[in-house]
Structures are given as structure tokens and as C-alpha cells.
Amino acid sequence: MGQQIVNGLFLGSIYALFALGYTLVFGVLDILNLAHQAVFMVCAYAALVLVVHLHMPMVAAFPVAILAGGLLGMLVDRIAFKPLRGRSDSNIAGLISSIALATILEATVAQIFGPDVERFPFGTVPTRSLKIGDAVVSELQIIIIAIALLMLAGLTWLLRRTRLGRRIRAVAENPRAARVLGVDVDRIIAASFFVSSALGAAAGVLFGLAFNNVAPDMGRSVELKGLAVIVLGGMGSMPGAALAGLALGLLEVFTVAWIGSSYRDAVAFGVLFLVLVLRPRGLLGSAALREA
Amino acid sequence: MSLGGLQDFWLTYQSTVAFVGLNGLLALSVYTTLSCGQLSLAQAAFMAIGAYASAILTFHTQAPFALNLAVATLLPALVAVPLGLPVLRLKGVFLAIATIGFGEVVRIFFVNLDFTNGALGLTAVPQRTAIWMIYAALAAALFVLWRIRGSRAGYALEAIREDEPAARTMGIHVARYKLAMLALGGAFAGLAGALEAHYTFMVAPGTYSFTRVVDMLVYAVVGGTGIFYGPVVGATFLTLLPEVLREVSSRVGLQPGPLRLFVNGLVLLLVILFLPEGISSLPGRLRARRRARREAHAA
């Protein structure tokens, strides 16, 4: 049982990290950024390249990859979302242009690296494990959970205690009012994309390390799970995304343990469906944005 | 061109022609809900239902193919009803997400169903589809959409697309129309699924993924969702493009798979940014620009 909890929290913290970025952009722009999973994937590759070809230790490669992710996110905003601001169909159009950009990124990576799975070289991360109670926990798992918690804390601090965070929250609530109050909405949106994509990049690197699996299509299944997480947590709610990410991780692990591995993915989507039909605002979301 | 040359051409490009037709039908299945302003991404699941139903009938009964196709068309439409009732009242992206969830659940269901051989799917499905059938189905779908346009129902759908609450206050039963369009889209997708299964000899759950329905959406958007034949234009263009690219890619030393993906993404991006009403809106736009230029000259 303890083992399942550890595994569940471990998986869940990666889901949570991914979902945080997803839900941040949704909260600010009311648009689903389906290129998020592409940034997730590209930065896993970035870390791989840094470690394998530039011989950087992971401790250095990680922040570099995250930075790259943030910048890539700003590029995504600039190319796929900014030109559509003000258009009446900006929601669906934004969805579609982010899909387009994700496809372009995935194709580029597949061309450069080929479609096969890549792995981090042995020794990139510690491989020892400890026993806590009756659970076997690897050092890697502990590190990943710790990093996820740190980033969550960092995000919370950013949003609640800094001027940037206040401005982001203002734009999320009411962009027009924020503009009137002197906020440079476009810059704040760009900053939100930076933060969101940095989180996605972190999730990508950690995912790649955790499962030792980096492939051009690695973002696809996580993207869909990510949808389930943000819906469960409440679209636009950061604490919701964190909570729901952990919950989904635990739910999946327990499903595999008790029912069987073939239904593991069905859990996420079953939950997604039920939430949307029964309580569209999720666990912690606001009631405002649901029904037609 | 000699008869032999024609035969060679056909041999090489037969499957392309088939897929132009199939993709056109699939693009229309996404268009039906878009035409009343709803983004539904469940069509891959409807396609799967049609494909599996038809293949199972082929394996276990002696039913004529027409019956298979009829079942493949009707069954998804029926499934669309209990799906649509709770889900169609969701707004915008929430509807899209709910239908994505539905699609994944169906796919996983088929992956785990032993009766249909799970993840491997059904192979050695006899080829019963002829190219003319595909185009007959496409023509039928286009016909239906053509007749709807300009009818009382067609105007209601346009009203729903433009302004749902206002449409309601004109007596339009919005929920019913949305459901009908979801079912119609499901029917198109199911029919395409059955035709494809009996053309490619197989039915595998991996074919009916989120990626597949995104492809359908891309065909519809690139072609243009402002007019009922727009999606078919998009499907034709994007199905033929890889054939052209295949020549290019080998010469330039690029992998055909990633190149096709890249070009699809690029075309989609360019369309959504610069030609949002799709390729099918080009003639209208050019005509309008020529008219404006003529008027400017006259002035």
C-alpha cells in the first residue's frame, strides 16, 4: 500500500507539474494551449542533448532546459496566439494554431532525432533506492517529487507575492480592466507563457528521466491526461491542477494494482467525462465558465 | 496517354484516390457539428464503432455489404444520442474536451476487448470496398449537407452558430439541432470507418486516436468551414500533398513521415493565421479583391 502511494505521488507530481502550466495559460487567456505538450517534449530532448553532446551534468542541464522551455513558450505565444487576439473566433482558432505549432515542432524533432525512443545515458541520475517502511523509494523519485513541490511553491510565491503575479492574476480575471489600469497585457501574457512553458519543460525533463524514455510523441498521451487533470482540478485553478495531478497519479497507480494495467488510461478519461457531465467546474474551479 | 500507362497510373495511385474520398467523408463528419458552432472531437470513436461493427458482421454473418454499411452508419448515430444529451450543453472548449475524453474511452475499450483481438485489432478483413462506393458515400453526404443548407433547418443551424441564446428566443430547439448534427457526423464517420476497414484489410484501435480526429479537423479547417464542400477541398489538398512531397523528400534527403507532418502543421498554421475561412474561400476573396480594384480604377 505504501509503495502504491509513493508511486502514485511520484507519477502525480509530474502530472501536476505539466497541468500547472496548462491551467495557467487557460486561466489567463481562456484558451487551451495544445502546444504545451510539444514544449514538454522538446525540452526533454534539449536536456538529452545537453547531457549527451555537451556533457553537462543534469544539475546544470535542468535549469538550462527550463529556460529554453520558457523562451520557446514565449515564441509559441508570439506565433500562434498573439496574431489571433481580438479575432472573434480566437478561442477555437487559438486551439487550432497551437495544434499546428505542436505538429511542426514534433515533425522537426522527429526529423532530427528519428522516431525511436532515446534514453539518458547511465549515470545521469542517481540510481540508489531506500526503504521507507515497506516501500522502496528510489533517490530519483525523491528528487523528482521534491523538485515538483519546490516549483509548485515557487509558482505560488510568484503569483501571490510578486508584482508580476498580481498582474497575471489581474489579466486572468479581467484583461480589459487590467489594461485600463495600465497593465501591458501583451507582456503579461508573454510572461505567463514563459512561466507556463518553463513548468511544462520541467515536467518533460523529469518525465524523460523518470521513465528513461524520450520520443517525439511522448507529449501526446500526457497532453490528454493533462486535460483530465485540469478539468478535474478546475480550469484555471492552480491549486486545483496540483491537487488533481496528484489525485490522478494515485488513482492510476491504484487502478493498475487493483484492477489491471489495461484500464489505467481509461481512468483518466472516465474521470474527465464524469466531471464534465456532473460538475464541470471541477474540484476547485470557479462556476463561471461552463454551460452554453 | 496509352491504356497501359493509364493502368499503371491507377495501380500506383488507386489508394490515394480512395483516401481522398475517405478523408473527405471524415472531414465532413467533423464539419457537421462545426456548422452549428460546436467543436466535437468524438468522430474518431464513431469511426471505430462503424469499422468494428462492419468487420464483425463480415466475419460472423453472410450479410451483404450494404447491410454492413447501413449498420456502420446507424450505430454511431444512435450512440451519439446518449453522448450528446449531457455533453452538448457544455460550452466551447469544454465540449471539445468531453468529446476527446469520450473518444479515448472508446479507443481504450476496443483495445481491451478480447472479442476484437484487443490492441492488435482485426486483420484479414476481406476487401469489399470499391472506390466507387467511397465516392458514392461522399456524394451522398455532400448531397445531404447541400440540401440542408438553405432549408428551414439550415437557417436554424446558422443561427445557432452565430448566436445561440438569440436563436432560442426565435423558437429554435437548439439542443435538438445540435444533437442531430452530432448524430449525422457520427453516421458519416461510421460509414467512412467501415469503408476504410474493408479497404485496408484491417481494423486496429490505434487508427482511431485523438491524432486521427485532429487530422479530420485539420482537413475541415484548411478547406474551410464556411461552406459545406470546404472540408472536402481541404481533405483533397492535404491527402494529395504528401504524394507530391514524397517526390520532393527523397530528392532533398528528408524523411517522408516527418516532412508530411511538418507541411500539414505549416499549412494549418498559415491557413488559420492568414486565410481563416479556408482554401475554399479563396475564389470568393479573389473575386472581391478584383471587384474592389475595378471600382477603385473607375473612381
Place this chain on the structure above:
Amino acid sequence: MLLELQDLRRTFGGLAAVDGASLAVEAGEVHGLIGPNGAGKTTLLNLVSGLIPATSGTIRLDGVRLDGLPSHRIAALGVTRTYQNIRLFPALTAADNVLVGAHLKRHAPLWRRMLFLPSAAVEERAAREASLALLERVGMAERARERASNLSYGEQRRVEIARALASSPRVMLLDEPTAGMNPGEVAAIAELIRGVARAGHSVLLVEHNVKLVMKVCDRITVLDFGKVIADGTPAEVANDPAVIAAYLGGEAAA
């Protein structure tokens, strides 16, 4: 009594936008609804047309309860409306907008059209002609083929009225139809409204133009802070001290 509102209440959070309002509209009557900004007039119309649910109270059309019914059922019972900020379908032409308005009146089964039956073509032609006739009535016949988004403000308002008339409603709810119009246009609308009433449709008219209301309405209800503060003929309302105090004040001279 055709349309009867009794003790209608609608609260948002802690605020009552409509606070125990009662009014009655007779058949063939033009009934004005005036009051200062924020008095709850548009909210009241939204309640009657079913866009928002009432917190309490009843709405009856010829004895049938409207409150709690979905919008399309209310429309089917004979209530149509125009909107304060004009909600024409922008991509459709003026004629097509009015055609949509006739949705309830049309009987056009799709299968007839699929089979190219002459009855379908006949029905369509009749519907289009009726739509043009309505545009004629509001003086917009020459602009019938124009996209709604290309029409001027005043033109759009007139098309919206034609659209609301298209289903031969028993009651038409008009939300500030003359906002932003010049006196000539206002007079035309006034004449139009009187014509509509003469033809047998009742009108519930929300307006800021008090002179228009006084001229065109048979009876007037005055709303302030969601409550009815006066109800009667134009003469009665104009002389009601509560009304003068709350609202008319300097506007009686306008």
C-alpha cells in the same frame, strides 16, 4: 390580460435587480416600461423571454405559466423580442435574418426538400416573400440582400423588429428600439409600433425616450430599483409625484 407578471423577483448575489414587480399587458396594447438606468427593465425582459430564470414570482401568457420554461418554448407560445445591443445574426443577410425569425411559422420537413418536391419549393418561396414583405413594412426592402453586419445601426434595429414580427407573435418585447436614432427615425419607429399593435400583436416597450413612450403607449409601468413605482395611462404616470421625483424630473421638458 394577455401577459401577466406577478411579484416577479430576480436576485444576483445579494442584489435584487427585479424586486417584486407586477404588471399586465392587454391584447393589442402597447405597454411602456420606463425607469432610470439600472432600474431592472432589461432584466425584466430577460425574465419574460426566458434568458434567465426568475428567483420567484410568476409570468403568465393567457393563463399559461412562462416562468421556468426554456426560451424556445416561450417563443413557441408567442413571445418574441429585440435586444438592447441588437443581436442580429451578423453573417446573414437582412432577409435571411427575418427568415430565421419565421422559424416557428414554417412547416418545411427536410425530406421534402431532399426529394426536390415542388411543395418544398413553394413553401420556401412563400417564406421568402413573407420575409420581404416584413422588410417592406419596416422600410428595409431595398437592403434585403445586404449582410446584417454591413447595415447601419438604425437599419439593424428595423430588421430586428421585422425579425421579431416574423413569427406573428402575440407579445413583442422591444428593448430600447430607438436608442441612438434621430427624431425622424424615432417617428418612423413610433408609427411602426402603433401599426404592430393595430395588427393585433401586443407590445411591451422598454424605452428611455419618454416623449416617445408618452405618445405611443396605451399604458405605462415605471420601474425604479427593480420595483414598480407607478402604473397607469401616460397622463396618470406623467402626473404621478413618485415618478416625477424618481425619474421624470428634468426629462418632462425633453
